[in-house]
Amino acid sequence: AQSVTQLDSQVPVFEEAPVELRCNYSSSVSVYLFWYVQYPNQGLQLLLKYLSGSTLVESINGFEAEFNKSQTSFHLRKPSVHISDTAEYFCAVSSSGAGSYQLTFGKGTKLSVIP
């Protein structure tokens, strides 16, 4: 079985300040890792994903996440946030093993950017 823990349910941060949203996972097998963003009254949008290779992955809008296998973490960071980054962020994991297709999500972190 796999699980995801998002350590902060809400994170307020001032505009142009850096932010880190924490995610830890538990799995007995190799995993794929994802971050999704959900704006109010909308579905989820993929922000970035780690499948293999370089442990640092980046999105087109300035977010990055680093896969740390020893700490079973996949924290999301941005050096300078904008008002438009206000949303809920979900970390998700899937098993890389055969026959496993589901995404397991954390409970989400609400990021509020303060002007």
Add this chain to the structure above:
Amino acid sequence: DAGVTQSPTHLIKTRGQQVTLRCSPKSGHDTVSWYQQALGQGPQFIFQYYEEEERQRGNFPDRFSGHQFPNYSSELNVNALLLGDSALYLCASSLRTSGGAGDTQYFGPGTRLTVL
């Protein structure tokens, strides 16, 4: 290019009734997954359909059933509705590649189901 679409947007039902939710995948996608997102929670996997068959199922009772049509669209049916079934139901589509679980899932806007 149309993304994932879901209908209806909102739905209100009473306990014991049955409901059908619909999903059209993103163009070119052949796999559909359904998730339930309760208020304040992350989405929970219900099941996934590929080639018109249920490929994997999450921890949901048999009251939840689905179907995939030859054009890859999908339906989610819930029988004997309970108050606890009130949630946002999300459909996600993907294109099956050798990556399997690593295939990117694209989500629709969801159907908000309220059970009274």
